[in-house]
Amino acid sequence: MGRVYNFSAGPAVLPESVLREAAEEMLDYRGCGMSVMEMSHRSSAFKAIIEEAEADLRDLMGIPDNYEVLFLQGGGSTQFAMVPLNLMRGGFAEYVVSGSWSKKAYQEAKRFGDARILGDSSDGNFSYVPNVAELRVNPNADYVYICENETIYGTKYHALPETGDVPLVSDVSSCFLSEPIDVAKYGLIYGGAQKNVGPAGVTIAIVRDDLIPTDDLHSVPTMLQYKTHVDGGSMYNTPPCYAIYVCGKVFKWIKAQGGLEGMRDINVAKAQLLYNALDESNVFHGTARKEDRSLMNVPFVTGNAELDAKFIAEADAAGLKNVKGHRSVGGMRASIYNAMPIEGVQALVDFMRDFELRNPASSRSI
């Protein structure tokens, strides 16, 4: 069986060339006589892997020297706790709740301190991003928190809130490395790798160093302190070695696509292809507000649950996998991350047109 087009929201498609390279190196990594999976994380071979991965990431994103790059475990969800545990220092933090992920982060932060809602789009079933120009950031807040791309609802911030001197914390799990980013505008950026940059198991955090508490936080578990991982060079304990190794290959692949500018151009072309098809269709409709549409996650519906199910089943049989939407939105969702080739999006669009011809809107009662 050949490769399918995998529209999964995560873990998600990886570049085929990266998988091939990893396969070639599986049994004998560059003359070491062992796989990266079998290697001590203290070995010189692994040290070179993690150092090169960090250097390539710094280069790709233009990460300033006063930011630490950390390779962590526990997924994006552990950052929901680590952020308040490290950055909320007896004060309060402001959260913009624009979807399930920022809502979870807000709820987790409330366990540890005074988390407040700065903006909220639950009234529109999270189909839009709250207007950032209308957010009134309290200058005394410890940080402002956003989820930049809401994976389930398919919305993306196209402008950042003005937070003044208050550090901006952003969950970029589902838009990591999808387009250029000005790291200096943020206090902390993090993302789980399994959406857009690698396999599950590693979460990358980029933290401005003045935000990292210099003293030991006695009430916070050692593993949940950023300081621990800064001091240990992401190797306080055994890091997710193989996941970091694959991420390193993905960073090189993105460089070969023209870096983040090149990646953005490819992603815009893919998203336009799919959004144009949705806008022209009489059967399919996008669910996110147009101005806030994500380049990465594209939810859409027919408005008829039976027809949605039929589409999902037929798409699956045609090798277009995992287009079922999240249960909170229903319908379909195509995640078209960096590694999804434009041919995959074209195949989906062609299939949608064909499906529409076979199931015209006029043949069904409304």
Ligand SMILES: *Cc1c(COP(=O)(O)O)cnc(C)c1O
């Ligand atoms: C998937 C996802 C998470 C959760 O990541 P885990 O690694 O599963 O904990 C958090 N935020 C966003 C935006 C996500 O898409």
